[in-house]
Amino acid sequence: RTWDLCRTSDAALAQACYRIEGVEGLCRLEGDFALACYDRTTQQLMALRDPMGAYPLFWIQEGETIALSTSIRPLADLISNLEIDPEYTADFLTFPTEFCAHLPLQRTAYRGVQRVMQGQLWNASLPTGHVACRTYWHWQEQIVPVAAHSVEEAGALVQERLEAAVQERLSRRAYTASHFSGGFDSTGVALLADRLCAKAGMPVHALSMVYQSEPMLEQEREYIDAALESSAAIVPHLIPADDLLDYDAYESVPLLDEPSSLGSRWNCFSILSRTAAEAGADTVMDLVS
Incomplete structure (x- = not known):
C-alpha cells in the first residue's frame, strides 16, 4: 500500500x-x-x-x-x-x-x-x-566513468538518461505540455515525452510561437511542421507571436517576491502558460526542465 x-x-x-x-x-x-x-x-x-x-x-x-x-x-x-x-x-x-x-x-x-x-x-x-x-x-561527485567504446554506445547511454529524466517530469494527474520551437532541444524533449505518454494513451500538447513578420524567426515554422509530421498524437498549439513585444505586458506582471528581468517577456510566458492550462495540462516542459 x-x-x-x-x-x-x-x-x-x-x-x-x-x-x-x-x-x-x-x-x-x-x-x-x-x-x-x-x-x-x-x-x-x-x-x-x-x-x-x-x-x-x-x-x-x-x-x-x-x-x-x-x-x-x-x-x-x-x-x-x-x-x-x-x-x-x-x-x-x-x-x-x-x-x-x-x-x-x-x-x-x-x-x-x-x-x-x-x-x-x-x-x-x-x-x-x-x-x-x-x-x-x-x-x-556525480561524474562516473562511462563504459562506451563507440559513438553509438555513448548515444544509447545519453538517450537512456534523457528518457528517464523526461519520464520523471511527466504529469501523473493531467496532460503534459512542452515548448516546441522546432529547435533540437525543446522539440527533442517534446518528442520523447510524446513517445512515453503514448504508452499511457495520453497526448502531449506542443506549444509553438510562430512568426510571419520576423524573417529569421519565420523560418522556425518549417522545422515545427516537420517535427509535427513525425507524430500524429501530438496536439499542436500554434501561437501568433509577432505582436508579443518585450515590455508590452509590464503592467500585468503579478506581484513578484524579487525583481526579475524575465518580466520584460511576461507576455510570452503568460500566453504559453495560459494555453497549456486551457488544454488541460498542469506541467510544461521547457529548455530547463
Missing part, C-alpha cells in the same frame, strides 16, 4: 524515503522539487531544493522565530523592521544576463530573508534555535 501511495504522491514518497534512510533518503530524491519535513521526535525542521532549483525556498530567523516558505512575502511580514538590501540591488543591476529568474545568491532583496540555494539542505533545531545549510549535491 505504501508503494502504491509513493507512485501517486510525492509527499508519500518523501516520507517513505525519510523513514527508511533519514535525511540522506531525502537527498536521493530526483526531479524538480522543494520540500520540507518535520521530525516530531527530534524537533528538527528540514528542507531542501533539487540541484537545478526549480522551486524557491526562503527562510528567516527573527528573535525566537524561525520560519520557512516558498514565498518571501509571508516571511517579510514577520520582520519588524523590513529593509531593502542595497548590496542585492547593486548585484541585480550589474548582473551580466537578463535571462535569470533570480540572482544565484543566498541573500535576497530584503535584509534578513535568506534563500536556500539549489542542491542545499537546510536544517533547523527548534529547541536550540540553531540553523544550518549544507550542499548535499556536488556535481563533480
